[in-house]
Amino acid sequence: MNKKEIIQAHYQEPLVFELEPTNYPKYYAPEIPPEIMKNVPATDKLIPKEMLRKEPPKLPSVAEFQLARHYLHLAQMNYSVDTNFYPLGSCTMKYNPKINDFLSMDRRLSDVHPFQPARTVQGNIRILYETEQMLNELAGMKRTTLQPSAGAHGELTGILVIRAYHYDHDEGEQRTEVIIPDSAHGTNPATAAMAGYRTVIIKSRENGLVDLEALKAAVSKKTAALMLTNPNTLGLFEQEICEIADIVHDAGGLLYYDGANFNAIMGRCRPGDMGFDAIHFNLHKTFATPHGGGGPGAGPVGVVEKLVPYLPKPLPEFDKKTGTYYLNFDMPKSIGKIKGFWGNFNVIVRAYAYMLSQGAEGLKRVSEQAVLNANYLKKKILECNAWTLPYAPETPRKHEFVLEGQKLKEETGISTLDVAKRLLDLGFHAPTIYFPLIVHEALMIEPTETETKQTLDKFAEAMKQIAKECREQPELLVNAPQNTAVPRIDEVLAAKEPILSWQMYQERQTEK
Amino acid sequence: MTNQKEGSADTIQKEMEAYLGIRSIDELFEDIPPSVRLNRPLKLPAAKSERDLSLYLDEILSQNLPVTSFLGGGAQFHYIPALVKEVITKPELLNAYTPYQPEVSQGMLQGLFEYQSLINELTGMNVTNASMYDWPTAIAEALLMCRRLFNNRTKVLLPQSIHPDRLSVIENYLAGPKISYELISFNKETGELDLEDLRTKMNENVAAVYLENPNSFGVIESEAATVSQIVHEKGAKLIVGVDPISLALLEPPANYGADIAVGEGQELGTPLSFGGPYFGFFSLNYDRKIIRQMPGRVVGLTKTKDGTKRAFVLTLSTREQHIRREKATSNICSNESILAFGAGVYLSLLGANGLRKTAEYCLKAAHYLASEINKLKHFEAPIFKGQFYNEFVVRVTKGTMAEVETRLVEEGFVGGYTLEKCHPELGETAIFCTTEMHTFKDIDRFLKVLRKIDKDLGGGA
Numbered sequence: 001m002n003k004k005e006i007i008q009a010h011y012q013e014p015l016v017f018e019l020e021p022t023n024y025p026k027y028y029a030p031e032i033p034p035e036i037m038k039n040v041p042a043t044d045k046l047i048p049k050e051m052l053r054k055e056p057p058k059l060p061s062v063a064e065f066q067l068a069r070h071y072l073h074l075a076q077m078n079y080s081v082d083t084n085f086y087p088l089g090s091c092t093m094k095y096n097p098k099i100n101d102f103l104s105m106d107r108r109l110s111d112v113h114p115f116q117p118a119r120t121v122q123g124n125i126r127i128l129y130e131t132e133q134m135l136n137e138l139a140g141m142k143r144t145t146l147q148p149s150a151g152a153h154g155e156l157t158g159i160l161v162i163r164a165y166h167y168d169h170d171e172g173e174q175r176t177e178v179i180i181p182d183s184a185h186g187t188n189p190a191t192a193a194m195a196g197y198r199t200v201i202i203k204s205r206e207n208g209l210v211d212l213e214a215l216k217a218a219v220s221k222k223t224a225a226l227m228l229t230n231p232n233t234l235g236l237f238e239q240e241i242c243e244i245a246d247i248v249h250d251a252g253g254l255l256y257y258d259g260a261n262f263n264a265i266m267g268r269c270r271p272g273d274m275g276f277d278a279i280h281f282n283l284h285k286t287f288a289t290p291h292g293g294g295g296p297g298a299g300p301v302g303v304v305e306k307l308v309p310y311l312p313k314p315l316p317e318f319d320k321k322t323g324t325y326y327l328n329f330d331m332p333k334s335i336g337k338i339k340g341f342w343g344n345f346n347v348i349v350r351a352y353a354y355m356l357s358q359g360a361e362g363l364k365r366v367s368e369q370a371v372l373n374a375n376y377l378k379k380k381i382l383e384c385n386a387w388t389l390p391y392a393p394e395t396p397r398k399h400e401f402v403l404e405g406q407k408l409k410e411e412t413g414i415s416t417l418d419v420a421k422r423l424l425d426l427g428f429h430a431p432t433i434y435f436p437l438i439v440h441e442a443l444m445i446e447p448t449e450t451e452t453k454q455t456l457d458k459f460a461e462a463m464k465q466i467a468k469e470c471r472e473q474p475e476l477l478v479n480a481p482q483n484t485a486v487p488r489i490d491e492v493l494a495a496k497e498p499i500l501s502w503q504m505y506q507e508r509q510t511e512k
Numbered sequence: 513m514t515n516q517k518e519g520s521a522d523t524i525q526k527e528m529e530a531y532l533g534i535r536s537i538d539e540l541f542e543d544i545p546p547s548v549r550l551n552r553p554l555k556l557p558a559a560k561s562e563r564d565l566s567l568y569l570d571e572i573l574s575q576n577l578p579v580t581s582f583l584g585g586g587a588q589f590h591y592i593p594a595l596v597k598e599v600i601t602k603p604e605l606l607n608a609y610t611p612y613q614p615e616v617s618q619g620m621l622q623g624l625f626e627y628q629s630l631i632n633e634l635t636g637m638n639v640t641n642a643s644m645y646d647w648p649t650a651i652a653e654a655l656l657m658c659r660r661l662f663n664n665r666t667k668v669l670l671p672q673s674i675h676p677d678r679l680s681v682i683e684n685y686l687a688g689p690k691i692s693y694e695l696i697s698f699n700k701e702t703g704e705l706d707l708e709d710l711r712t713k714m715n716e717n718v719a720a721v722y723l724e725n726p727n728s729f730g731v732i733e734s735e736a737a738t739v740s741q742i743v744h745e746k747g748a749k750l751i752v753g754v755d756p757i758s759l760a761l762l763e764p765p766a767n768y769g770a771d772i773a774v775g776e777g778q779e780l781g782t783p784l785s786f787g788g789p790y791f792g793f794f795s796l797n798y799d800r801k802i803i804r805q806m807p808g809r810v811v812g813l814t815k816t817k818d819g820t821k822r823a824f825v826l827t828l829s830t831r832e833q834h835i836r837r838e839k840a841t842s843n844i845c846s847n848e849s850i851l852a853f854g855a856g857v858y859l860s861l862l863g864a865n866g867l868r869k870t871a872e873y874c875l876k877a878a879h880y881l882a883s884e885i886n887k888l889k890h891f892e893a894p895i896f897k898g899q900f901y902n903e904f905v906v907r908v909t910k911g912t913m914a915e916v917e918t919r920l921v922e923e924g925f926v927g928g929y930t931l932e933k934c935h936p937e938l939g940e941t942a943i944f945c946t947t948e949m950h951t952f953k954d955i956d957r958f959l960k961v962l963r964k965i966d967k968d969l970g971g972g973a
Contacts, residue, residue: 008616012821016626016860027861029869030591033952036880043761043872046879048734048899051725051763056864057633064595067860071595071623075604078619082603091609099562101601108573113583114787115929117921123575124786137555149645149789150846152833160684190833190843194656196688199838237543267554268541274548284846292600292850293620294610294642294809296789336680340586340648340776341787353569359559368537375540376528396540420613430613435834453524484615486823487816491614494814494827502629503638504798505813 007427008485009076016070017502021061077485078293079429085455087377089400089432089444090185090233092263092285094370097357100288100350109349114341118326125325128316128342131352132300138363139257139279140272141302145311146343151260154280154299155191155227157312157338161278161303162225162254163195164310164335171252175224179253181210183234183436185260188227197224204438208234208391215247223253229261230274233436233444235374235397237264245275254278254307259299262286263448264371264398267364271302278303283344287351298347309333314342369449370399373456377401377447380460386467390439399448405441412470414477416441419466421480421488426462580954581926582881584903584945585728586647586675587787588779590757590870591949593861596781600854610809610846614825621824624849625811627856634756634859635773635795636764641808642826643791643852644844647776648678650792651722651753652685653807653842654772658720658749659691660805660841665719665748666691671705673698673728676934691719703731703896703905705739714746724753725765730878730903730943731896732762740769756780756793756855758901760864760871772796781858782851791848791855804831807842870948874902877946877955882906884959885944888966895941903945905931905938910969913940919968923961 044052080086086093104110112121128146135144148154159178166172178192179200189199200218205211210228219226226248230238238244248255257271257279263286271279283289284297291297303311313334314327327342358366378401382389387403405416420430420443432444447456469476481487499505534540541549560568581589600606604619611617624642631640644650655668668686670679672695686693694713697706705723714721721743725733733739736752743750752770754762757779765773778790794808812827833840862870882904885893890911894904906928908916913930920927928942935941946955 013622015622015629016856017629027593027863027866029862029866030873030948032869032873032876035952036876036955039883040876040879043875046875046899047761047901048732050737051732051734053759053761053763056868057760057764059630059633059862059864059867060860061863061865062860064593064861067595067857068598071599071602071857074619074623075599075602076619077622078604078608079613079616080604080607081609082607086609088609088612093609096607099565101606103566103569105597106569106573108576108578110783110785111589112576112786113581113589113784113926114587115583115585116579116581116786116926117917120577120579120921120926121786122577123572126572126575134556149649149848150844152843152845153645153649156843160687163687186832186834186837186840187843187845189838190836190840193838193840194685194688194843196690239543239545242545242547265544267550269544269548269550273550290606290850291609291846292848293605293608293617293624293853294849295846296791296848296851297846298789335684337648337677338684339681339788340646340677340790343787344789345787346783346785347789353565356557356560356568357562357565360554360556362559363554363556368540371540372525372528372532372537375532379532395543398540421615424613424616429616432612453528481615485618486615486821487818489614489823489825490814490817490819491825491827494812494825495830498798498803498827499813500628500639500798500810500827501625501632503632507638 005483007483009073010485011073011077013070013073015502016060019060019062019066019070022063023061025063027064084427085451085459086429087431087445087447088429089446090260092446092448094288094448095450096288096290097354100353103353104346104349122325125316125327127349127352129318129325131348132316134355135281135300135302138266139302140270141279142305143308143311143315144300144302145315146300146348147312147338148280148299148301149339149344150295150297151280151282151299152187152191153338154301155187155258156194158256158278158280158301159191159195159225160335161307161310162256165307166224168333175222177222178224179218179226181228183232183438184227185233185258188258192227208236209238209240210244212240212243212247215244219247219251219253221252223248223251225254225256227256227258229258231261231264231398234391234402235400236392236395237398241274260285261399264367266367268367272304277307283347283351288354289347289350296344296347298344310335312336312338366449373447373449373451374399374401377445377456377460380456381463384464384467387443400444400446402436402439403443403445404439405443408470409441412474414470414474416443418477418480422466422477423462424481425483428459428462579921579924579926580958582944582946583926583929585929585943586776587784588945588947589784589949590779590947592781592783593858595861596854596857599857600850605853606850611826614823618824620849621811623853623856625813625824627852628811630856630859631793631795634759634764636766637773637795637797639798639803640793640795641806641810642849643847644794644808645792645848646790647753647774647792648681650774650794651678651751652682654751654774654794655682655691655720655722656685656689657805657807658751659689661749661802662719665717667717668693668719669696669713669721671696671698671722671724671727674724675728702898703729704733704735704898707735707738710739710742714742716746718746718748720749720751722751722753726755726758726901726903729896729905730900731898732901737768744769755901757867757871757874760867761875766797777852777855780855782854789848789851791851803828805841806831808844809847873948874946877950878902878904881944881946881955885962888962890966890969895938902947903943905941905943907939907941913942916965919965920961925958925961
């Protein structure tokens, strides 16, 4: 038996509500100035009596030192890309340079209100302006809105812009369908549905690419758009992209590019040159902004010239005459706003810093290394002879690849879920699993460019060890993980008897 | 044993290429059709060293003018305790993805579970999701959710006082599912929702009514309970937008019948950052059926499979896009987790007393400022009789608010958010906001400038 390795702290950490109450040392909120206290009536005179809170909220009564320990313990039970390899397919978990975080904390950025007059925020608008210029060039687009909060939010923005275009050309009522390949991210069909469209799913061909015949059969005067990511979720480049674009455009539809996989192609080719009309970027993926355990992200949307009038407002502009930057709200055909204010500025600043520190050459190099790492790791893992590479096995992948665990499951009974959990035991984050849906027992692996060959080799060795364990010590997999903060979690129980808060937990305790 | 490092970085790259049987990385890109290849360098600046990047950004930021502002309108300047900043920049939390593998993500999951529970204490409900993008999108998603709870109700009602940006976001979200909306006017005297107008517009086609409390004029809706009654009599849902810090003083929305509470979480430990990222909170009371329509991620408490330990996990995910695809409750995937986590730190550190004191500061500073402005000859504040929290509408009766703003900026101040575009019927107005960041000195200096401006406006009205 392998000896149990500890790869994470194991605390029985109480909930913040369960920490021992103390009022020493207490937290001092600022005192209300005496001049104000003197001149203003008591609180209960300032609030309508029916709206005056009767019972204070039951917040914890704890001291800073207790919380500092509490959150340190929580952090020590959390895996991050700063911990180790994070090959989560489609998520581009690259290293986030520290300088970007430091710069984003400058008070001249962080303490600025979004409604301040333009003359007081020239620097900030300039950052928006220059970020946009760089994104336009990278994607081959005319203009880019920085407003959307995340990738899915960018998708919604892009599809609403396309919708506005069709309505402006009197085809809004007629174009009711969005075409999506069966390999697409779940957000694509969810976005199309949210924007009021019927989704038409087209099957991938045996080589994993869009089936041109199926696409021809699917397009019609009802087609509003095709949503596509290129390279697709199998990591394969859609080689017939020009034909795809022609088919959709000939039917009067537009092409939307899901930018989740943009890390594969920077400086090599551009969505605009491939015939795409709109694209979202995931700044938290390609442009190294921290994902914060789920967010924030930022999902700027770039568009070709004919869609520019419909972009959310405002767009940042530079007035050459006066040499000043401003936000342009004068966009009569704009869809309006998709979120409050101008975008996730603090995320945008980090992406801006990232692009400036990489430069033109560096960004191209990012994609090259990401693709080299993916193909290297793919070949290494295939040597285990445990997983297969479905769809066009001879074609190089781009930034990620998808393995199939069906054969392994049939032979040993070990599922991809078990493999993923065992990887956690061996000190790695698991790949994305069970996606895309067109691969059985899928393992979607994206190493990114910021990993050494040694790390890739170690990960491949871990996979080899797991392949062996599947046959020789399956209990290690079925019972995995054991070395993590907690062993395998009962997710079915969580959904069957939901306890979604401390309040529900207490209710449940009293019922018992 | 680990392998000894051999050779330079370049030889390692060559080794990898040799292993793949390629002579150059270009071969890995050969399946890109030549016609779409970019055969020129990107037109982007050359790489900057870390030093040069810092200097460059410093130069750009020196173009910003430091000002003391009294702006609110959906984003407020509050103090952020050092602990909050320290916790949310811990690399283990900041540089993690969505906790898809719960066994190695207990820290993030527990912190979010605590956040959910802490917000519940403010709203009086027992479920809060793990965050939405911001307040406006939280309102929009709440409206969509209410629409899904009914077969045939296709309309929603919104307050006319709502901030125009929030309304614009809502319009975009309502467009797809073809939900129509009507605006309920406000009482011109009090600034509160016009109950008669609400009664007139309520019918069996209305899925939800959205109320803000305090509303976009800063006015506290004293008759929120009556609003709730009117809405529920017709079987519709009530969504209430609240200011989280104000809830230390104001009734929790659940107590006057709100079905969903939403709001801007930025106040709770997130910097202003010129507008984002912020986060929206989204609360409701647990109901087995209704919860199935909730958008966004939610963390649940469960056990380990061996039954030995309490553990946390993202749950009820069959509502979400990665499982349900086009039938999902929302397309939201990334949210604003680390900011929500930070709000949990903020609320835990301040506690009920700290939060109450902060809220009272905001409230009283606003009342002091309003009463002093009201003493000026050409200014009225607040223009509504309804009681207010920390925002209030100011009217200038001579000249324009834009002129006043220009003068203020010259003196290093920014006043309120002008309402001329969205509410021209109110005259030359702006909405001012105070928080605990305004010292007495700030307020006093600001008033001196306003007095000077008032004087310069001259004698007649």
